[in-house]
Amino acid sequence: MTVVIGFEGSANKIGIGIIRDGEVLSNPRRTYITPPGQGFLPSDTARHHRAVILTVLKEALEQAGLKPADIDCVAYTKGPGMGAPLVTVALVARTVSQLWGKPLLGVNHCIGHIEMGRLITKANNPTVLYVSGGNTQVIAYSERRYRIFGETIDIAVGNCLDRFARVIKISNDPSPGYNIEQMAKKGSQYVELPYTVKGMDVSFSGILSYIEDAAHKMLSSGQCTSEDLCFSLQETLFSMLVEITERAMAHCGSQEVLIVGGVGCNLRLQEMMGVMCKERGAKLFATDERFCIDNGAMIAQAGWEMFRSGQVTELEDSWITQRYRTDEVEVTWRD
Structure with a gap:
């Protein structure tokens, strides 16, 4: 059994999900909502994510009934998305990966959506x-x-x-x-x-x-x-x-x-x-x-597929990018 935790925060949603062999164990999420007539700015969105991310992480572990020792891999959104929110989430994912002694995996946000859709709908x-x-x-x-x-x-x-x-x-x-x-x-x-x-x-x-x-x-x-x-x-x-x-x-x-x-x-x-x-x-x-709206479980699911096919991201390669096309990723987990 492979258990992957996924961190998503490329826009105004911050979500952390845990997947175990295709089963969604937890998927808590928070949304940064602005007043009518306004959009969300990267710096304000990142501030929101920083304020709630540890609470969401705690919720994810508690809802799944797991401890850090039960996690096999830490996946996070590498891109595409808004720079400041992406950095915030990557920083926490990196820290958690080192504290827990678990491998890290940078995931393409778009591929997270696709793999989650394939899992849920079959x-x-x-x-x-x-x-x-x-x-x-x-x-x-x-x-x-x-x-x-x-x-x-x-x-x-x-x-x-x-x-x-x-x-x-x-x-x-x-x-x-x-x-x-x-x-x-x-x-x-x-x-x-x-x-x-x-x-x-x-x-x-x-x-x-x-x-x-x-x-x-x-x-x-x-x-x-x-x-x-x-x-x-x-x-x-x-x-x-x-x-x-x-x-x-x-x-x-x-x-x-x-x-x-x-x-x-x-x-x-x-x-x-x-x-x-x-x-x-x-x-x-x-x-x-x-599962349509940005969530942590989709990053965990794509991470699960990637990790099972032998992929990991070294710490020095764990940067984020605002532009990351879907067709840049080699899909090593499909025939």
């Missing part, structure tokens, strides 16, 4: 749509790499939603995306927005600029409601994502789609993707907010 070899506040990628596994078939050429889909939420002052609690999703359910009028798919890639910055500019004019003149704008933005963004995912499936001859990342909990995205999959005779796999 998807075999899916085309992966990875959608979050910092990333938007369509990925498929081939020859020991997770290959990126399409991606955003500017901002991530979650970033587009979050920044729109700031424009119309939607609450960040529990998350802007969740609150947009609830408001969108009450929207009835579709407002046409720019639809920008370029081959296998998507662009969201133009849509954001357009809706930022148009929102106050349309709302003040009574042309539409905030709910209509939330509905229209979701429909447009998600249609683009379904289109490039379907194209990647056709290219790979795939019959499975796995949605991962924070935006992946959105039930409307899952519904739209489900319609496309049904038309193709394919299967859709998705997880709920416990």
